[in-house]
Each structure stands twice: as C-alpha cells, then as structure tokens.
Amino acid sequence: MSQELVDQVSKYLTPAIPIEPISQGAEAVVFTTTIHPYLPTINEKQKFIIKYRPAKRYRHPIIDRSLTKHRTLSESRLLAKLYQIPGIHVPKLIACDPYNGCIWLEFLGEDLPDAFGFSNLKNFLWMHASENQNPYGDIVRETLFKVGEQIGLLHWNDYCHGDLTSSNIVLVKKDEKWEPYLIDFGLGSTSNLVEDKGVDLYVLERAILSTHSSYAEKYNEWLIEGFSEVYKSNGKQGAKKLNEVMKRFGEVRLRGRKRSMLG
Numbered sequence: 001m002s003q004e005l006v007d008q009v010s011k012y013l014t015p016a017i018p019i020e021p022i023s024q025g026a027e028a029v030v031f032t033t034t035i036h037p038y039l040p041t042i043n044e045k046q047k048f049i050i051k052y053r054p055a056k057r058y059r060h061p062i063i064d065r066s067l068t069k070h071r072t073l074s075e076s077r078l079l080a081k082l083y084q085i086p087g088i089h090v091p092k093l094i095a096c097d098p099y100n101g102c103i104w105l106e107f108l109g110e111d112l113p114d115a116f117g118f119s120n121l122k123n124f125l126w127m128h129a130s131e132n133q134n135p136y137g138d139i140v141r142e143t144l145f146k147v148g149e150q151i152g153l154l155h156w157n158d159y160c161h162g163d164l165t166s167s168n169i170v171l172v173k174k175d176e177k178w179e180p181y182l183i184d185f186g187l188g189s190t191s192n193l194v195e196d197k198g199v200d201l202y203v204l205e206r207a208i209l210s211t212h213s214s215y216a217e218k219y220n221e222w223l224i225e226g227f228s229e230v231y232k233s234n235g236k237q238g239a240k241k242l243n244e245v246m247k248r249f250g251e252v253r254l255r256g257r258k259r260s261m262l263g
C-alpha cells in the first residue's frame with residue numbers, strides 16, 4: 001500500500017488513531033487499529049477493523065463522492081441488518097462515516113499456527129491439506145458444514161453475498177471449534193432471486209475447486225449438506241425452495257462449464 005494512501009487515511013483519522021495496513025482491494029483499503037471510535041482503549045491488544053474507500057481520481061468528483069457514500073452506506077446497512085438475524089455471523093458494525101467512505105468493524109479471527117496465515121477458510125483448508133494433517137478430518141467436515149449453514153441462513157433470509165470466496169469467510173475459534181463469519185458485504189444485496197443464490201454457491205464452489213482441487217468434491221458436498229439443513233428445517237416450503245435453489249445452482253454451474261470450454 002502506498003505511503004501516500006496511508007498518510008491520507010491517517011490525516012482523516014487524526015494521529016490519535018494509529019493504523020496498521022492489512023489489505024488493499026480494488027474498492028477499499030483495510031487497516032487494523034487498537035482504538036475504539038467512541039470508547040476508551042481498555043488494552044493495547046484490542047483490535048478493530050477500519051475499512052476505507054479512498055477517492056478515485058479517474059472518476060468525476062461529484063460521481064465519486066456519491067458512489068462512495070452509497071457503497072459505504074449499503075455495506076453498513078446490510079451488516080447492521082444481518083447482525084440482528086439470529087444465527088447469522090457477521091462482524092459487528094461499530095461506526096460508519098459514509099461521506100468519507102469509512103466503516104469501523106469488530107475484528108474477527110486470529111493467526112493460524114505454523115505460519116498458515118490469517119484464519120480464513122482458504123488458509124484453514126491449506127493447513128488441513130498439509131503434511132501430518134487430515135484433510136477429511138471431523139474438524140474440516142464440521143467447519144464446512146457450518147459454513148454451509150451460514151450461507152443457508154443468509155439465503156433463507158433473502159440476502160446474497162455477491163463475492164463469496166473462501167477469503168471472505170473468517171473462522172473464529174470458540175472452545176476448540178471454528179465458527180465461520182461472513183465478511184465483505186461490499187457487493188451484497190437483499191435478493192429473493194434463485195439466480196443470485198445459485199451464483200453465490202457457484203462462486204464459492206469454484207474458489208474451493210481452484211485452491212483445493214484434490215478435496216474439493218467432498219468439501220463442496222459438506223457445504224451443501226449444511227446449506228440444505230437450514231432449508232429443510234423450514235418444512236415443506238423450505239424443501240421446495242431448496243429444490244429451486246439447487247436446480248438453479250446446477251444451471252449456473254453448467255453455464256460456467258460451457259463458458260470455460262468455449263474459452
């Protein structure tokens with residue numbers, strides 16, 4: 001991340017808020033900080049996320065300000081709504097400044113052992129595919145089932161993620177088990193369309209296939225088991241809707257295959 005960008009964010013936040021850059025995406029830059037926006041700092045180990053959408057010089061300033069405001073608000077609203085839904089795990093929204101493109105979030109996750117990196121689903125699966133680990137172990141099966149449940153809950157409540165990759169699923173350790181949390185709702189939406197749900201499932205299936213191809217079939221099966229469980233627990237109507245989503249998921253997958261065959 002360029003120093004100019006870090007300086008720009010520091011200037012906006014003021015020097016009272018120290019920041020550590022952790023990621024730069026196409027849309028936003030992400031930092032950690034030890035400072036809560038409106039509570040006293042209890043200890044230096046507490047961490048929060050600051051997601052900042054910098055101004056884009058290639059856009060007209062008026063359009064840029066409007067887009068930044070709209071996207072920051074949209075992501076914040078979605079997170080705030082999802083946080084209220086029993087069973088759904090998303091980071092807690094702490095503060096939002098739409099005019100400056102900034103949101104403050106609860107920090108989730110931890111570093112995995114043996115330098116496997118941050119505890120997102122992608123790194124977790126890498127860790128379990130490594131030497132002396134069991135890629136088909138109970139912990140992997142249970143975790144993937146729970147990831148499927150999270151997506152099932154999201155879709156059952158008519159929300160879609162829009163960028164469901166294995167890096168956007170953060171695992172939080174609780175009593176030696178991993179609880180999945182969904183992050184990055186920058187492309188999220190409310191939607192009751194089976195197409196949007198099918199695409200979410202397909203994007204995650206592809207992400208797992210591209211990084212963990214040897215085990216992907218089983219992994220995706222466990223994900224779908226967890227997903228289906230949420231729908232099936234909602235009786236006849238749930239079973240009917242599950243059928244519709246699965247049917248469309250199959251169609252999206254077929255379209256994807258045709259596209260990759262034709263190049």
Ligand SMILES: Nc1ncnc2c1ncn2[C@@H]1O[C@H](COP(=O)(O)OP(=O)(O)OP(=O)(O)O)[C@@H](O)[C@H]1O
Binds near residue numbers: 025107163170
């Ligand atoms: N609440 C959180 N807790 C811990 N880490 C987080 C949190 N939110 C974001 N991150 C970290 O910051 C990274 C980027 O965040 P996010 O995906 O929201 O930003 P983005 O700019 O949309 O990213 P990209 O363009 O790469 O998809 C995540 O992959 C994750 O490692």
